[in-house]
Amino acid sequence: MNYIFLICARKIFQHKPLILNSPEKADIPSELTILHPQSRTGFVRQYRTMLNNLQSYSFFTKQLVRISILKDFKRSYIGLLWLFILPILSVISWIMLNGAGIIDPGNTTIPYPAYVLLSTSIWGFFVGIYQSTSNVLRNRKNMITMACFPHEVLVLEKIWVHLIRFTIPFAINVVVLLLFGIHFTWAALLFPLTLLPLLILGVGIGLIISLFRIVAVDIAQLFDRGIGFLMFLTPIIYTDEVKIKWLSSIIAYNPLTYLIGFSRDVLTRGTFFEPTNYGICVLFTFVFFLVAVRIFLNGEPRVIERLISN
């Protein structure tokens, strides 16, 4: 198993010229160079090129983010205020649920509605970024097939938009948590940092699926469903002390249990949830992210011509 993994890893990282018959440069004026480099660049160089691209197209990213945030509110009278009103409305429904008295599902040190509210919003953070990155190529297919620009810009745009869309409702949720009587400790300041592994895990999966969404819609669909189902295999709407045997063993091997549990506990209790397992998961996530970005950058030019735009 390890051996197979090693072979796969070597294949992904090795440099290999992808061109078979390159014509001679005999009659080409000497000041001209090859415009489309066809051999695969190394890992570090590819990342450096990507960062350079992101930097030189930063104004484009800014414009795209601006459009994405503003476009929904351009025609409304109160405009961006909707960004605050909608989360407040949903929070009110949560408070009402709490008042109705829901059955206590396990030993939580914080009120159950607060637990679920927080867990689902952390979960939403992960799923949201997966959904937007996994659709990045398809949603912008017209722009991609009609203009030449580095497509990693579109991914960065999705990340920014996601962060903005998440922060506002989340700040309101924090106020609600205070109303539920949760006391925050200084460790809560680490919370934004603990979202990073969830973010890059979502982006990493999304980037790979975005390729499949063009050439194998079925696989992308399966993943969409699978990720939705994963919510029930992660302690989100119940605690990690469930009594069902098969479920608790799945939970124990589910990295999201630790990634989400750690974030939640840091914020609400100021304690660290399973630090060793969490550390392993974070490490895995970072490695996975780096590989996923490379797979995306290598694969994406090849699937663009399969995009069917109108």
Next chain:
Amino acid sequence: MLSVRSLHKKFSRDIKYNLFYGMKDLVADAFGQAPNYMQLRKKEFWALRNINFDLSEGEILGIVGANGSGKTTLMRLVSRIYHLEVGQIYGKSDHKITAVFALGIGMRPLFTGRENLYIKGSMYGMTKEEIDAKMTFIEEFSELADQLDRPLGNYSSGMRARLAFAIALATEPDIFIIDEALAVGDSVFKTKCFDYLKEYVKRPGKAVLFVSNHIRKVLKVATRVLVMKKGQIIYDSTDVKAALNHYILHCLDHLDEDQQQFKLKRVQEYDM
């Protein structure tokens, strides 16, 4: 200033095969396997076959061909939208290539003309400062100065075309690719564009690739013409008129000679 050598591109006729091959290539590529590109698989055809041409400074190179002859595919390869598999494109590494395939791309109807300028300009890789520096040029060229702060959705299609074309020119490309993008706009504006292009290529290090089916326009603007047919270049000449006649005749090569001559006269009457 641009040399294209033995360029090939193949596409699939069938949508399911197209996607299946896409996935196959993707997975094979991830594991470092390169299938032989020169071998056509089932339901595949050559969209471009052995394309060779050079573009020199100061040229307006018209590219004509029947629908589906590979003109746009070739332009997408030159402008680096499509991945190049077989063949080579040589150019200066600091060349700026701006390609206009559809004028409306990246434009948002709910935003004002000026906001759209920033969106499109940045899409072409310009910074805010570069766009601001070009603002007077854009206002003058598009003749829309007093309407720039209206929402784009209220513009007529001609006005959108003016705006889009002005921002594309403002990028000051070394190689400017226009793919059927000058089909809209009123005659006065089109005339202005063509005059501008003719002056533009007189500057050092500039050239234009002009894809069009409007024979009359190509005749008036181009300094050289490539005729494409079924993914190949069948004629390359600086004698624009001869090239265009060749193109029309080749569109009609299923007819016998008398009919061809007759049709040629008809087309010339309408288009030249």
